[in-house]
Amino acid sequence: MNALILAAGFGTRLLPYTRTLPKPLFTLGGKPVLQHTIERLVQSGCRRILINSHHLSHQITEFLDRLDLGPDVDIRDVHESLILDTGGAIANVKDVMKNDCFFVINSDVVTDIDLTSVWRFHLANQALATLVLHDRAAYNQVTMDSDAWITGFRSPGQGLAFTGIQVLSPKIFDHLPENRVFSSIDWYAQLCPAKKIKAYVAPDLFWEDIGTIDAYSRTARLWISAKALGSSVRHVDIQALSGDGSDRSWFRASPVSKTPPLSGETSGSVVVCDHGICLPETDRRAQVDAFVAIGNHLYQNGICVPQILAFDAFSGVVAVQDLGNLHLADVVAQISDLSQITGLYEKVIDRLILFSRKGAQGFDLSWTCQTPYYSRTLILENECRYFVDRFVQGYLGKNIDFDALADDFHFIADQALTGGENGLMHRDCQSKNIMIKNGAPFFIDFQAARIGPLQYDLASLLLDPYVALPKPVQKNLLVYAMDRLNLTSPERRQQFIQNFDYCSLTRNLQILGAFAYLSRVKGKSWFETYIPTAMTSLKHWMHFQAPEPDAVRRLKKLVLSL
Known part of the structure; x- marks a missing residue:
């Protein structure tokens, strides 16, 4: 059994990503689509496989050189210096394929079809070509007669759709057109009146053409979901979830069973995060790699934290354990008793200390996607300047320059890095990033973790505008944290509190910058709802918490004027 895989196209519908990676090397479950097709052919008994290439052909060649399918499989690249179109590509391999029947498959097709059945069907008929068809409304245009002989290819909305999978007899080379570059569909259309082109109708198969960004991403989500669930791609149901402040998309995937579960049973589900296509050496790819590691x-x-069940770095799709729908903020909103709220936060603080201390043990700094440490540069650029650029200037329209406040910001940065209880810092430890499952807290969205002060995460938790904890509760929880850390000396507790105060300030600045950016630039207006709470917290800091108010007098004057 022989095969030709058509892989020479430019992949223009997948730009800009196909400028640097050919479409056949886009991955599903960490493995190139081309490899999935090759392995399916080999499993069906194919021992000679040709792959035509043109766009970024050296990458195809290098991939094939690395692919080890054993000594019994002959696989080679057929480079086309000029793209010959689908028919010309078939004619170009005549010398190799002229003695036996052979498969021709598009490289961007993802399917679970039984190729052996297609092969046997073709051998049992006298057709020059057998084309696999299925019902796909958006692509239906291939018509056939009652005996499944194809009668035409261009009747939109009628008949069935061609899957890009076919078996050809070597005799088809006797009917080659004179042109070197030609379409296989035009070629077959000329043979239809003589009843030479047969249809193999596949009523039940998974099939996707990954030729567009949406189709590729949708298929990648299905693939990773199926892997995480231990299911097949055709038996996965995916439903969109509400998004967050990032550009990621969220989904819940569940297995589809023909028989419903018994009462009280659950078929299980996973949560899928889609970061979008992630080219290597980009910030998006760095975030995915950091999240997984x-x-x-x-x-x-x-x-x-949720267990990571499956991922594909290039497609940016990650499947994790489903922790349900309850964030810490949702649970707090349902509780009126402050003592119950305090008890819940104490559980979070206990686990946050574990996150900080145990998470730092064996932590590899190369896993981080931004900076390995909570640093002076990060504070100045990602928190202080972010506040000025996005909130003061961009949101409020004030003509205030960062440099006018530079001395204050440098002082703040120094203080936020002094006296810290250093460990692994989550960096965004607020109530929307803490899930509550069976009464226990779990941390999510930890891809920005780095080494830094526990006080910053405590500040993120206690100042969180989504909940707006009363100040006395915040104070009591801070004392609880120091007790759990066994900080017994007054000097060490005072040092801890002072670092907490300045981390509270830098976090507050970051919150306002983020909410302004998300509401005005990203169009997520609901974040604007929480700006007044964050502003109240910032003004309270300037009035009551600033250990050295004179050192931040310029910033204080600005804040109190807003």
């Missing part, structure tokens, strides 16, 4: 590290060390 850090998440595996935390989970393996017994820290309460």
Whole structure:
């Protein structure tokens, strides 16, 4: 059994990503689509496979050189210096394929079809070509007669759709057109009146053409979901979830069973995060790599985070354990008793201390996607300047320059890095990033973790505008944290509190910058709802918490004037 895989196209519908990676090397479950097709052919008994290439052909060649299918499989690249179109590509391999029947498959097709059945069907008929068809409304245009002989290819909305999978007899080379570059569909259309082109109708198969960004991303989500669920791609149901402040998309995937579960049983589900296509050496790819590496590290060390079940770095799709729908903010909103709220936060603080201390053990700094440490540069650029640029200037329209406040910001940065209880810092430890499952807290969205002060995460938790904890509760929880850390000396507790105060300030600045950016630039207007709470917190800091108010007098004057 022989095969030709058509892989020479430019992949223009997948730009800009196909400028640097050919479409056949886009991955599903960490493996190129081309490899999935090759392995399916080999499993069906194919022992000679040709792959035509043109766009970024050296990458196809290098991939094939690395692919080890054993000594019994002959696989080679057929480079086309000029793209010959689908028919010309078939004619170009005549010398190799002229003695036996052979498959021709498009490289961007993802399917679970039984190729052996197609092969046997073709051998049992006298057709020059057998084309696999199925019902796909958006692509239906291939018509056939009652005996499944194809009668035409261009009747939109009628008949069935061509899957890009076919078996050809070597005799088809006797009917080659004179042109070197030609379409296989035009070629077959000329043979239809003589009843030479047969249809194999596949009533039940999974099939996707990954030729567009949406189709590729949708298929990648299905693939990773199926892997995480231990299911097949055709038996997965995916439903969109509400998004967050990032550009990621969220989904819940569940297995589809023909028989419903018994009462009280659950078929299980996973949560899928789609970051979008992630080219290597980009910030988006760095975030996915960090999420996977850090998440595996935390989970393996017994820290309460969702287990990462499957991922594909290039497509940016990650499937994790489903922790349900309740965020910490949702649970707090349902509780009126402050003592119950305090008790819940104490559980979070206990696990946050574990996150900080145990998470830092064996932590590899190369996993981080931004900076390995909570640093002076990060504070100045990602928190102080972010506040001025996005909130003061961009949101409020004030003509205030960062440099006018530079001395204050440099002082703040120094203080936020003094006296810290350093460990692994989550960096965004607010109530929307803490899930509550069976009464226990779990941390999510930890891809920005780095080494830094526990006080910053405590500040993120206690100042959180989504909940707006009363100030006395915040104070009591800060004392609880110091007690759990066994900080007994007054000097060490005072040092801890002073660092907490300045981390509270830098976090507050970051919150306002983020909410302004998300509401005005990203169009997520609901974040604007929380700006007044964050502003109240910032003004309170200037009035009551600033250990050295004169050192931040310029910023204080600005804040109190807003």
